[in-house]
Amino acid sequence: MTNPDNHSLERFAESVLRDLPPRRAPASLEARVFAELERRAAKPWWQSGFSQWPAIVRMVFLLTCVVTGSLAVRATDWLFGRSASTLSGIESDLSPAAASVKATVSTFSFIAHSIPSVWIYGALAVMALMYVVLFGIGAAAYRTVYANR
Numbered sequence: 001m002t003n004p005d006n007h008s009l010e011r012f013a014e015s016v017l018r019d020l021p022p023r024r025a026p027a028s029l030e031a032r033v034f035a036e037l038e039r040r041a042a043k044p045w046w047q048s049g050f051s052q053w054p055a056i057v058r059m060v061f062l063l064t065c066v067v068t069g070s071l072a073v074r075a076t077d078w079l080f081g082r083s084a085s086t087l088s089g090i091e092s093d094l095s096p097a098a099a100s101v102k103a104t105v106s107t108f109s110f111i112a113h114s115i116p117s118v119w120i121y122g123a124l125a126v127m128a129l130m131y132v133v134l135f136g137i138g139a140a141a142y143r144t145v146y147a148n149r
Contacts, residue, residue, distance in 0.1 A: 025033075045053055053061070079098050 024030075045057070050058065050061075080102060
């Protein structure tokens, strides 16, 4: 329910503001912005984001990550597996830590397997419901705040 006088005042203010000449940024701000742009352009590639790296370097990095991951998986297999007898000196040094980790893993595995699946599905359903409710509250708040604009 807007007043016709408000529309004419709004149009008048808009026309006055459009007729104003564009303002220049202060010289100090302009110099700082250009200096920052030059500094960012002069940065070496390894100090910029991953998407700015050369393609070959990104591929080598990803390949290194895959190799490191597979070595980590093999190391856990060596640490917890039965075929660790080749390096018995290292095995004897790590056996107390490995036994502790195995006991912790088996305890958590027992706890996880003793939870009924209905409880897990119920918890997932409650989390999904909470997400939907949060989304609805956000949408209602948005409409309340920005409905009249």
